[in-house]
Amino acid sequence: xxxxxxxxxxxxxxxxxxxxxxxxxxxxxxxxxxxxxxxxxxxxxxxxxxxxxxxxxxxxxxxxxxxxxxxxxxxxxxxxxxxxxxxxxxxxxxxxxxxxxxxxxxxxxxxxxxxxxxxxxxxxxxxxxxxxxxxxxxxxxxxxxxxxxxxxxxxxxxxxxxxxxxxxxxxxxxxxxxxxxxxxxxxx
Amino acid sequence: xxxxxxxxxxxxxxxxxxxxxxxxxxxxxxxxxxxxxxxxxxxxxxxxxxxxxxxxxxxxxxxxxxxxxxxxxxxxxxxxxxxxxxxxxxxxxxxxxxxxxxxxxxxxxxxxxxxxxxxxxxxxxxxxxxxxxxxxxxxxxxxxxxxxxxxxxxxxxxxxxxxxxxxxxxxxxxxxxxxxxxxxxxxx
Numbered sequence: 315x316x317x318x319x320x321x322x323x324x325x326x327x328x329x330x331x332x333x334x335x336x337x338x339x340x341x342x343x344x345x346x347x348x349x350x351x352x353x354x355x356x357x358x359x360x361x362x363x364x365x366x367x368x369x370x371x372x373x374x375x376x377x378x379x380x381x382x383x384x385x386x387x388x389x390x391x392x393x394x395x396x397x398x399x400x401x402x403x404x405x406x407x408x409x410x411x412x413x414x415x416x417x418x419x420x421x422x423x424x425x426x427x428x429x430x431x432x433x434x435x436x437x438x439x440x441x442x443x444x445x446x447x448x449x450x451x452x453x454x455x456x457x458x459x460x461x462x463x464x465x466x467x468x469x470x471x472x473x474x475x476x477x478x479x480x481x482x483x484x485x486x487x488x489x490x491x492x493x494x495x496x497x498x499x500x501x502x
Numbered sequence: 503x504x505x506x507x508x509x510x511x512x513x514x515x516x517x518x519x520x521x522x523x524x525x526x527x528x529x530x531x532x533x534x535x536x537x538x539x540x541x542x543x544x545x546x547x548x549x550x551x552x553x554x555x556x557x558x559x560x561x562x563x564x565x566x567x568x569x570x571x572x573x574x575x576x577x578x579x580x581x582x583x584x585x586x587x588x589x590x591x592x593x594x595x596x597x598x599x600x601x602x603x604x605x606x607x608x609x610x611x612x613x614x615x616x617x618x619x620x621x622x623x624x625x626x627x628x629x630x631x632x633x634x635x636x637x638x639x640x641x642x643x644x645x646x647x648x649x650x651x652x653x654x655x656x657x658x659x660x661x662x663x664x665x666x667x668x669x670x671x672x673x674x675x676x677x678x679x680x681x682x683x684x685x686x687x688x689x690x
Contacts, residue, residue, distance in 0.1 A: 392689035455658045462654035470643045499687040501580035
């Protein structure tokens with residue numbers, strides 16, 4: 315086998331997810347992940363800084379996707395609708411890998427440290443979206459409120475998507491959660 | 503001096519805040535806090551589990567205050583208005599110790615680990631408020647959305663209160679932020 319490993323990253327991710335699910339995150343070592351993937355530890359560390367990054371490497375990518383999407387949405391959209399649409403687009407991406415999201419979520423729910431990391435991830439998304447809303451000309455505090463409310467909408471939709479059996483549509487759940495938030499804040 | 507120390511807890515808190523502000527949180531030891539307060543390390547550990555708890559001991563108390571306040575508000579209030587009122591009441595409490603809040607905030611802003619701990623504190627408040635809203639008869643996902651939106655309102659108001667010079671009124675800022683959120687979600 316040559317040095318170049320076809321889809322080494324994907325194989326490491328798959329092996330890590332399986333092992334975290336079977337043994338728990340804390341009980342899994344990088345050596346075991348590499349072994350299950352048929353690769354070396356060295357290859358693991360070429361792709362991931364540590365075993366936690368396997369679960370969170372996608373978050374930075376998703377943050378950038380949210381930023382770019384929000385920046386490019388029509389200027390006429392209200393801040394909350396624009397934020398909702400950015401999350402709906404992110405949801406469409408996640409939908410392509412529903413099994414992975416489900417597996418990941420179960421691992422995170424089982425581990426308080428990972429839950430904290432997940433909160434920090436969401437907070438980083440909110441900060442990024444607030445900045446883009448300001449760039450879209452939204453004043454403070456509306457920018458921060460829209461970004462936080464949008465993140466709350468996404469969390470609510472994501473939880474419904476993960477817990478519902480079958481093929482719920484995440485972008486649609488995001489739009490539905492946004493309508494529910496509008497009802498809640500209108501006192502309906 | 504006898505074993506009983508008048509207001510040992512308050513003196514330790516004051517000494518810790520001063521030292522965290524002067525030297526930074528990481529550079530301060532429990533021994534130094536105890537010395538500044540004129541007390542022993544043993545006394546410190548009778549009041550706080552560690553030096554981080556000095557900054558977060560009030561959070562658990564505040565969470566319980568929010569829960570009790572929300573549970574006792576009139577049944578006729580909408581979920582979002584009830585949540586807003588609970589945070590306004592919490593704001594009135596914090597207002598009594600504005601200098602401490604300000605000092606605490608500066609310490610937290612200077613330290614990423616403490617910022618993470620602060621996020622976790624807010625998430626715990628949101629979970630608690632969601633539960634109380636359900637007990638008030640609010641269905642899902644409205645309960646979670648109202649609790650998250652209320653927490654966003656409080657964060658926004660708190661930041662304005664901390665950064666504004668002079669004597670801004672925190673309960674009033676909370677009510678004002680809630681109106682701003684209602685405008686944002688109504689697309690105004």
